[in-house]
Amino acid sequence: xxxENKIYVAGNTGLVxxxxxxxxxxxxxxxxxxxxxxxxxxxxxxDVEKFFNINRPxxxxxxxxxxxxxxxxxxxxxDYLLDNLNIQNNIISTAYKxxxxxxxxxxxxxxxxxxxxxPIKEEYLxxxxxxxxxxxxxxxxIAGIKLCEAYRKQYGCxxxxxxxxxxxxxxxxxxxxxxxxxxxxxxxxxxxxxxNQSDVICFGDGSPEREFIHVDDLADASLFLMNSYNEHGIxxxxxxxxxxxxxxxxxxxxxxxxxxxxxxxxxxxxxxxxKVLDVSKLNSFGWRSKINLNTGIESVxxxxxxxx
Ligand code: GFB
Numbered sequence: 154x155x156x157e158n159k160i161y162v163a164g165n166t167g168l169v170x171x172x173x174x175x176x177x178x179x180x181x182x183x184x185x186x187x188x189x190x191x192x193x194x195x196x197x198x199x200d201v202e203k204f205f206n207i208n209r210p211x212x213x214x215x216x217x218x219x220x221x222x223x224x225x226x227x228x229x230x231x232d233y234l235l236d237n238l239n240i241q242n243n244i245i246s247t248a249y250k251x252x253x254x255x256x257x258x259x260x261x262x263x264x265x266x267x268x269x270x271x272p273i274k275e276e277y278l279x280x281x282x283x284x285x286x287x288x289x290x291x292x293x294x295i296a297g298i299k300l301c302e303a304y305r306k307q308y309g310c311x312x313x314x315x316x317x318x319x320x321x322x323x324x325x326x327x328x329x330x331x332x333x334x335x336x337x338x339x340x341x342x343x344x345x346x347x348x349n350q351s352d353v354i355c356f357g358d359g360s361p362e363r364e365f366i367h368v369d370d371l372a373d374a375s376l377f378l379m380n381s382y383n384e385h386g387i388x389x390x391x392x393x394x395x396x397x398x399x400x401x402x403x404x405x406x407x408x409x410x411x412x413x414x415x416x417x418x419x420x421x422x423x424x425x426x427x428k429v430l431d432v433s434k435l436n437s438f439g440w441r442s443k444i445n446l447n448t449g450i451e452s453v454x455x456x457x458x459x460x461x
Pocket of ligand 1: 220222223287290319331333334337341355356361363424
């Protein structure tokens with residue numbers, strides 16, 4: 154990408170999209186466009202076509218999606234499947250029509266089989282049944298990956314797919330039933346500390362293992378790959394390190410200084426037991442994660458202090 158190229162960040166108000174906009178600006182890219190929020194719907198082919206026709210972007214970061222944690226996935230399967238298919242089909246097909254130079258599609262680590270070998274290599278995609286708690290989202294994301302690959306095969310488009318592990322950071326959803334585990338737990342424990350609550354209810358038994366990347370690290374990797382990765386297949390983005398949910402909750406508790414109890418509600422589902430990406434492909438291209446767990450959690454706590 155050159156600094157004068159027109160760059161469309163789809164999903165610019167979301168966690169990932171807003172971090173990409175920040176990172177682009179930090180790196181001297183100033184010609185950044187986004188689709189309006191009012192009277193505009195990415196699920197509408199008409200609206201998307203009109204936007205591309207007027208704006209003619211050179212590069213596209215496709216970070217627009219219906220996304221959330223395990224409970225939101227369970228509660229809204231139609232939205233996770235249909236909204237995501239519509240958004241990504243519209244943007245990818247229109248990017249081809251308007252001759253976008255390069256498009257980056259954001260997939261998710263939930264695309265891999267429930268009983269995948271760990272750490273999960275890119276080639277494990279479609280080697281077994283999916284985790285039922287996020288099956289509908291996974292199917293939509295797999296379809297997005299395949300559509301990018303198909304445009305590359307049939308029309309030679311430089312459309313790539315990146316595959317991040319669980320993402321967190323400032324600006325995330327903090328609602329425990331909508332958001333992902335990291336931001337939900339940070340919020341619950343921070344609030345309990347402020348309000349002198351004796352207990353925080355955490356979901357599941359705390360044994361599942363997850364890998365987390367701070368959104369600013371993800372944005373950094375995304376710019377790096379937009380400028381260096383041009384292959385057919387997906388590439389994982391993560392830290393390669395996983396923690397139990399219990400360890401995450403205890404670390405947050407310590408950083409907040411909360412002295413109450415963490416109570417585990419085992420009537421709630423655990424989801425996939427372990428999910429950690431093999432990031433050797435990303436590392437071999439020359440990118441490594443820079444934001445460690447404690448620094449990342451502290452950045453979210455700072456955000457909560459200033460904004461909530
Ligand atoms: O991030 P998360 O919601 O989804 O994490 P996944 C779920 C795990 O954290 C389960 C436990 O083991 C939950 O029981 N957990 C504990 C909590 N307390 C909480 C809490 O307060 N809120 C939440 N949400 N969980 C997601 C997919 O799977 O992975 C997404 O659902 C996405 O679509 C993401 O693909 C990468 O990690 O299980």
